[in-house]
Amino acid sequence: MLELHQFRHSAFCEKVRLVLAAKQLAYTVVEVTPGVGQLELYRLSGQRQVPVLVDGAAVIADSSAIARHLEALAPAPALLPADPALRAQVLLLEDWADTALAAGARLALVQAAAADPVLRGGLLPEATPAPLRSLVGALPSGVLSGLGQVIDHGGLEQLRANLDQLCALVQAQPYLVGDQLSLADLAVAAQLSLLLFPASAGAPLAGRGVPGLADDPQLEPLWAWRDRIGAQVGRA
Ligand SMILES: N[C@@H](CCC(=O)N[C@@H](CS)C(=O)NCC(=O)O)C(=O)O
Known part of the structure; x- marks a missing residue:
């Protein structure tokens, strides 16, 4: 199961949610508490910003890196053109x-x-x-x-x-x-x-x-x- 660590109103988190929705991938959300939750996030991902996606053993920070990961995980519909x-x-x-x-x-x-x-x-x-x-x-x-x-x-x-x-x-x-x-x-x-x-x-x-x-x-x-x-x- 995919797990998205997020701030609800972060635009970068919204970007990842839009990609997940486009690919119809199911996921659970972990709301990160500013401050203390970001320390946990640091332990998890080596940095303190959201979004972070956990996919089994893979922990991915940064919305662009997450989008690449999801493109490989679920190639259809393609969000990156082949041309x-x-x-x-x-x-x-x-x-x-x-x-x-x-x-x-x-x-x-x-x-x-x-x-x-x-x-x-x-x-x-x-x-x-x-x-x-x-x-x-x-x-x-x-x-x-x-x-x-x-x-x-x-x-x-x-x-x-x-x-x-x-x-x-x-x-x-x-x-x-x-x-x-x-x-x-x-x-x-x-x-x-x-x-x-x-x-x-x-x-x-x-x-x-x-x-x-x-x-x-x-x-x-x-x-x-x-x-x-x-x-x-x-x-x-
Ligand atoms: N380049 C990152 C930017 C992520 C970002 O700026 N996250 C903000 C929320 S919108 C954040 O976690 N800020 C908290 C902090 O920097 O401590 C991405 O694309 O995911």
Whole structure:
């Protein structure tokens, strides 16, 4: 049985859940407690980040390494095209989603959460101890917004420009690369879930997102595409 060690609202964990869903693989979830749970994770995997997948004797960290493992374990449906040029495009987009898009989305979310206590509390990993959870909800909004501004070197503007490009792309074609679902779609869709939480995020996050992006009618086709990709693999 596959076992996924995760934070529920981590986009990298969502990427792995989308891959597992696409391949219709059954798995169990272990919610990692921030701090103490990450020490256990370190003992298990030699590093402290989620996601980690345990498959029998194999312990795999990093969403991209996990996606490769699952591709070998369950080759159908193929999420990496056999054609070398298409495959290269998928891997480049996966890396872009995991780095630049992830950084931009995280920045936008931190700023939005600074102004929104519900978002802030809801975002904490499921296993967060109650005292820490109430502390984070109670932090004055100025503390976090100051932080967001210091680390934003044009990141939000670039994020917006990139979302506009993605939106144009998904209006022109159903999938980001070629004419089939690939790991590129899943990696991008997973990061978008930080900007507008999908139904699978559950209350209170589902349907909430970053003001100015999640509620911008111009980006509506992008959110609809993200939901369609989720629905296609059976994750609403
Ligand atoms: N490159 C990794 C990134 C994973 C990652 O950034 N995980 C975050 C959660 S979204 C984490 O575990 N943060 C806790 C920490 O760094 O202590 C992947 O693709 O899996």
